[in-house]
Amino acid sequence: MKLDDVVVLGVGMTRFGVYPDRSNADLAREAGMEALADAGLSFAAVGEAFAGYIFAPPMTGIRVMKEFGLTGLPVTHVENASATGLVTFRDAAWAVASGRCEVAMALGFDKMSEATRAPRGRGAGRDAIDNVILPAAYFSLWAMRRMHERGTRPEHFAAIAAKNWNHGALNPKSDRQPDHEITVEEVLASRKIAEPVTAMMTCPVDDGAACAILARPELARRLRPERPLIRVLASSLQTETYTPGHTFMGPVVGPATMSRDAARQVYDEAGLGPEDVDLVLVHDAFANEELEYYELLGFAGDGEAEKLVEEGQTKLGGRIPFNTDGGLIARGHPGGPTGLAQIHEIVQQLRGAAGRRQVEGARVGLAHLVGGGSVCSISLLART
Amino acid sequence: MSEARPERVPIEPGFFTIPDDPKAPPRLLGSRCRACGEHFFPRRAICAKCLNQGTDPVDLGPSGKLYTYTYVHFPLFNSKRADAGGYGVGQVDLPEGPRVMSVLSGGPDEFRIGMQMELELEVLRENSQGQEVVIYRFRPAGGADS
Numbered sequence: 001m002k003l004d005d006v007v008v009l010g011v012g013m014t015r016f017g018v019y020p021d022r023s024n025a026d027l028a029r030e031a032g033m034e035a036l037a038d039a040g041l042s043f044a045a046v047g048e049a050f051a052g053y054i055f056a057p058p059m060t061g062i063r064v065m066k067e068f069g070l071t072g073l074p075v076t077h078v079e080n081a082s083a084t085g086l087v088t089f090r091d092a093a094w095a096v097a098s099g100r101c102e103v104a105m106a107l108g109f110d111k112m113s114e115a116t117r118a119p120r121g122r123g124a125g126r127d128a129i130d131n132v133i134l135p136a137a138y139f140s141l142w143a144m145r146r147m148h149e150r151g152t153r154p155e156h157f158a159a160i161a162a163k164n165w166n167h168g169a170l171n172p173k174s175d176r177q178p179d180h181e182i183t184v185e186e187v188l189a190s191r192k193i194a195e196p197v198t199a200m201m202t203c204p205v206d207d208g209a210a211c212a213i214l215a216r217p218e219l220a221r222r223l224r225p226e227r228p229l230i231r232v233l234a235s236s237l238q239t240e241t242y243t244p245g246h247t248f249m250g251p252v253v254g255p256a257t258m259s260r261d262a263a264r265q266v267y268d269e270a271g272l273g274p275e276d277v278d279l280v281l282v283h284d285a286f287a288n289e290e291l292e293y294y295e296l297l298g299f300a301g302d303g304e305a306e307k308l309v310e311e312g313q314t315k316l317g318g319r320i321p322f323n324t325d326g327g328l329i330a331r332g333h334p335g336g337p338t339g340l341a342q343i344h345e346i347v348q349q350l351r352g353a354a355g356r357r358q359v360e361g362a363r364v365g366l367a368h369l370v371g372g373g374s375v376c377s378i379s380l381l382a383r384t
Numbered sequence: 385m386s387e388a389r390p391e392r393v394p395i396e397p398g399f400f401t402i403p404d405d406p407k408a409p410p411r412l413l414g415s416r417c418r419a420c421g422e423h424f425f426p427r428r429a430i431c432a433k434c435l436n437q438g439t440d441p442v443d444l445g446p447s448g449k450l451y452t453y454t455y456v457h458f459p460l461f462n463s464k465r466a467d468a469g470g471y472g473v474g475q476v477d478l479p480e481g482p483r484v485m486s487v488l489s490g491g492p493d494e495f496r497i498g499m500q501m502e503l504e505l506e507v508l509r510e511n512s513q514g515q516e517v518v519i520y521r522f523r524p525a526g527g528a529d530s
Binding site for chain 2: 133136137140141142143144145148191192193194195196197242244245246247248249250
């Protein structure tokens with residue numbers, strides 16, 4: 001069975017940021033109603049929903065869904081750490097593809113700003129072996145190894161961060177919208193977090209919500225005849241395969257090859273390759289990750305990612321723009337909704353509605369997230 | 385009369401030994417697959433490589449080679465030394481095979497990839513019973529004891 005008879009009919013999202021006076025329900029209602037309006041549907045038409053969040057207590061998804069009305073629809077909670085949003089998207093796509101429902105809603109919300117103040121559950125108070133180390137350290141371990149093996153310099157990571165900050169300036173839904181051109185020097189001069197990563201190479205702690213409505217192409221043609229169809233070509237989800245050197249402790253573990261395997265799966269399913277992709281959204285919680293994904297997703301040969309940075313090929317206007325909406329570093333990263341914000345951006349780009357950050361003639365977009373544990377989820381979307 | 389040394393207890397049981405001799409290095413509590421011989425840390429019942437049900441407990445370390453590291457410019461969570469400024473984090477390849485994520489002891493300039501590391505215990509804090517809560521960490525081999 002294939003996914004390509006499912007389309008994204010509507011998208012919505014709040015601007016990501018810190019919202020001390022707004023609840024998850026409030027944020028989710030805004031994103032969900034925006035997506036329904038974009039689709040041209042009332043909530044009564046939604047046949048199934050997938051609610052993704054990381055930090056709120058059990059039952060929160062079901063309760064948040066009551067904001068839209070009590071129609072008796074099936075609601076499933078989804079949690080896959082940072083990859084949560086893309087997994088709600090995958091589940092909603094399959095709910096439609098399988099014929100289980102006509103219209104499915106993928107909804108993500110989170111208030112990471114509250115979670116970072118009050119740890120909960122196992123390891124609360126950091127009193128467990130897994131919780132002693134600051135999460136920022138884990139991807140810095142990749143960066144240090146990369147520098148050792150490939151001669152990568154902190155300037156490469158800083159250039160990626162500066163690019164994403166500057167993309168954020170063009171996106172009204174981005175948390176960070178700098179009022180001046182961010183430079184490599186400025187990124188390098190910001191506070192050191194974990195060698196070689198500086199504060200401006202890391203994503204902010206955010207609150208927010210995002211939503212996508214999925215349906216069959218026939219419904220899209222009837223409701224939005226003026227728009228192109230945005231098809232879901234493929235969607236993968238995988239955990240790690242055992243290899244020597246797998247570290248079982250810690251939230252982000254193991255070799256990075258999980259992204260390579262998950263990418264190969266979507267390319268195979270869609271019958272496309274990286275050369276067919278026009279824009280890419282990746283998990284740039286830390287700037288050095290994005291460099292690795294250039295290679296792991298097939299956009300550069302092994303050891304050639306640095307060249308892409310030096311030539312500016314992943315900027316808007318470059319050969320293959322990455323994180324056109326600012327990425328996790330600028331647009332932000334609340335947790336649950338992050339993947340659906342990526343879908344939001346790809347849909348705007350494929351509709352030709354991305355304004356000042358429009359990728360000319362964009363036809364195929366790829367969204368990638370990794371999550372602690374760890375998992376990787378990738379979705380490939382195309383305008384037809 | 386010398387004061388008795390406080391009893392040492394692990395931050396979480398089942399991960400490392402606490403030798404009676406305070407100068408002796410701890411060992412990591414691992415498993416070895418009865419079918420394929422692969423070693424794991426921490427302990428597990430089913431082999432992650434060949435899926436065989438049946439592993440034997442083994443003590444791992446106490447030395448290994450630094451695969452990668454970083455230095456975090458914030459105090460360690462739950463550390464007794466909150467004013468220490470920062471701490472190293474690394475992945476150490478044990479001779480038996482497992483790669484172990486760990487806090488590292490030493491300053492930001494004391495590490496290099498490929499160097500030999502040795503396991504030691506660090507006191508995180510004192511609990512309400514007056515016991516020292518300890519965690520394992522690695523330090524550069526030949527370095528001074530903390």
